[in-house]
Amino acid sequence: MSNDAPESRWFHLCMADDLASPNAFVTTRVGAVPLVAQNIKGRVVAFRNVCTHRFAVIHGEPSGCGPLRCPYHGWSFDADGVPVGLPFNPTDFQLEAEGRRRLALHPASLARCGRLVFVRVASDGPSLEEELGSGLFARLAALSDAFPRRGDAVEPEDGWETIETANLRLHLAPNGALLLHSAAPPGADRRFSRTVTFHPANAPITTNAELPA
Numbered sequence: 001m002s003n004d005a006p007e008s009r010w011f012h013l014c015m016a017d018d019l020a021s022p023n024a025f026v027t028t029r030v031g032a033v034p035l036v037a038q039n040i041k042g043r044v045v046a047f048r049n050v051c052t053h054r055f056a057v058i059h060g061e062p063s064g065c066g067p068l069r070c071p072y073h074g075w076s077f078d079a080d081g082v083p084v085g086l087p088f089n090p091t092d093f094q095l096e097a098e099g100r101r102r103l104a105l106h107p108a109s110l111a112r113c114g115r116l117v118f119v120r121v122a123s124d125g126p127s128l129e130e131e132l133g134s135g136l137f138a139r140l141a142a143l144s145d146a147f148p149r150r151g152d153a154v155e156p157e158d159g160w161e162t163i164e165t166a167n168l169r170l171h172l173a174p175n176g177a178l179l180l181h182s183a184a185p186p187g188a189d190r191r192f193s194r195t196v197t198f199h200p201a202n203a204p205i206t207t208n209a210e211l212p213a
């Protein structure tokens with residue numbers, strides 16, 4: 001796999017708060033590979049979003065809240081990707097511990113830059129900081145921490161700073177708003193693009209904050 005292959009690159013997925021609740025999940029697709037990041041009992045982990053039994057997609061929605069459970073035969077998976085709940089296992093599958101471990105989900109890479117969460121298909125490769133560069137990594141981390149509150153959508157205007165990296169485009173308003181757009185990775189449809197406006201912590205709370213797609 002070349003370093004330019006989509007499977008080797010980091011893609012922004014969501015914000016850390018999107019995955020803060022137990023069972024919260026966010027999905028995407030990179031090329032032909034569906035990915036999911038999921039909170040399982042407080043651990044946030046990432047896998048290929050494909051069941052290892054008969055290869056059904058586990059979570060079909062771009063985001064939501066629900067256990068990591070395959071909709072086909074109902075296998076559920078723990079934070080190591082191992083199937084731990086197998087309905088009718090004694091009669092239909094007869095999988096003991098070792099057999100279940102062999103059928104663990106394929107891990108994906110997950111990394112944070114401040115509150116920004118990124119995923120990568122490949123489990124090995126340069127760190128997110130190496131790929132973004134340390135200066136930009138630090139800037140994005142600081143911005144994500146400085147604009148924690150989702151709020152009313154804004155439209156970028158002349159004079160706003162624009163930062164582009166990976167699948168991200170950020171527009172920074174001088175009067176204090178951060179518009180973050182993450183494009184769907186190659187091979188993914190537009191359901192997996194996400195646009196959110198953030199405001200500083202002391203900005204007034206608004207009621208029509210955008211949620212992840």
Ligand code: FES
Nearest residue numbers: 051053054070073
């Ligand atoms: S395909 Fe997932 S449990 Fe059978």
